[in-house]
Amino acid sequence: MYISNLKINNYKNIENADLFFSENINCFVGLNGAGKTNLLSSIYYLSACKDYFNIPDSSNILKDFDYFIIDGYFTKNNSQERVYCGVERDRGKTISLNGKNYRRYSDHIGYLPLVMITPSDTMVIHAGSDERRKMLNYMISQFDRTYLTYVIQYNKVLENRNKALKQMRENNRIDELTLEMYDVKLVKYGNEIFSVRKNFMDNFKDLFQQYYTIISNNDEKVGLIYSSQLNDSDFQDQLTKSRNTDLVAGHTTVGIHRDDLEMTIDGRSLRRSASQGQQKTFIISIKLAYYEYSAKTTGIKPLLLLDDIFDKLDAKRISKIIKMVSADHFGQIFITDTNKARIDVFLEDILSPYKIFSVSYGQVQLQYEKTESN
Numbered sequence: 001m002y003i004s005n006l007k008i009n010n011y012k013n014i015e016n017a018d019l020f021f022s023e024n025i026n027c028f029v030g031l032n033g034a035g036k037t038n039l040l041s042s043i044y045y046l047s048a049c050k051d052y053f054n055i056p057d058s059s060n061i062l063k064d065f066d067y068f069i070i071d072g073y074f075t076k077n078n079s080q081e082r083v084y085c086g087v088e089r090d091r092g093k094t095i096s097l098n099g100k101n102y103r104r105y106s107d108h109i110g111y112l113p114l115v116m117i118t119p120s121d122t123m124v125i126h127a128g129s130d131e132r133r134k135m136l137n138y139m140i141s142q143f144d145r146t147y148l149t150y151v152i153q154y155n156k157v158l159e160n161r162n163k164a165l166k167q168m169r170e171n172n173r174i175d176e177l178t179l180e181m182y183d184v185k186l187v188k189y190g191n192e193i194f195s196v197r198k199n200f201m202d203n204f205k206d207l208f209q210q211y212y213t214i215i216s217n218n219d220e221k222v223g224l225i226y227s228s229q230l231n232d233s234d235f236q237d238q239l240t241k242s243r244n245t246d247l248v249a250g251h252t253t254v255g256i257h258r259d260d261l262e263m264t265i266d267g268r269s270l271r272r273s274a275s276q277g278q279q280k281t282f283i284i285s286i287k288l289a290y291y292e293y294s295a296k297t298t299g300i301k302p303l304l305l306l307d308d309i310f311d312k313l314d315a316k317r318i319s320k321i322i323k324m325v326s327a328d329h330f331g332q333i334f335i336t337d338t339n340k341a342r343i344d345v346f347l348e349d350i351l352s353p354y355k356i357f358s359v360s361y362g363q364v365q366l367q368y369e370k371t372e373s374n
Helices: 036-048 119-126 129-141 145-171 176-216 235-241 243-249 276-298 315-325 340-347
Strands: 002-011 014-020 025-029 067-076 079-088 092-097 114-117 222-227 260-265 303-307 333-337 354-360 363-370
Touching: 002 036, 014 036, 014 363, 025 036, 025 340, 036 067, 036 079, 036 114, 036 303, 036 333, 114 276, 119 129, 119 276, 129 145, 129 176, 129 260, 129 276, 145 176, 145 243, 176 222, 176 235, 176 276, 176 315, 222 276, 235 243, 260 276, 276 315, 315 340, 333 340, 340 354
Parallel strands: 025 333, 025 354, 114 303, 303 333
Antiparallel strands: 002 014, 002 067, 067 079, 079 092, 222 260, 354 363
């Protein structure tokens, strides 16, 4: 799968762009703030129906305009596909596939698989458990749409149960029948989510270790451990035993909404003991391992978006990543960097076609194209 043409109007700092890409490697070079990341984020929008950095839709509209449009033309399984995203300041968002609007954006998730890596990704190490669950949910949802449906339904039931608990606390009484009704649904969806998460992590962790070992070129043992209350006992039993606690708290205190991913290096907390380089290598390894996992699971190579990932990495790790992503098992790749010389080093041994674009103040121009003949 690859994107051949991308049209942008009034998105972030990009007023107009009409870009035709290489099926292999595309590089965006420019100063910080020029708009390189915005180009990657626009491609991400067409896959995930939202901004990578969770900026509200209307806040992505270029100043003094009332709308933005992102229009992408893809080739998938030898078929031409058009994905359109339009946001109007007062009328909301429209996502369509081949001219047909989606009623639910969740129906589009996973249709255009994509892996994006940015410098801000290391924040997931230091953030609360909800950010690590979001990362886990996104990875699984790319190839398992039923899982995404379970997560959406679980969160709806959880929200309603929490509202009921607050009312019960205010009235100082427990409505057992109401809680039982919510518990049946929570257990149904929660057990399904737990099973999928556990199976995914059991199959993913060794692949992640392999990528970390290759990039770091050392014997550090990294850990990505799925932590869940459902590992300890039956979910229904936990909900029943926690009812009084839930009433006092005014919310549900047990369940898969409290799951976490424990990140370690040589048995120690990654957050407390790892260097910036180790933390960045950890996250890049997760993303690249997930790329391979997704490609093998779906039979489709995701788009790979690398946003300024070489910063704060030593030359050896950069070299490992470059050799890895230029291998045949990766598909279409987009790379941003402020350092043109570093991009030139990356591309000097690349035999396949590629394009280099210069980016300045939201303006994008093709700077160089390598074809099969040159």
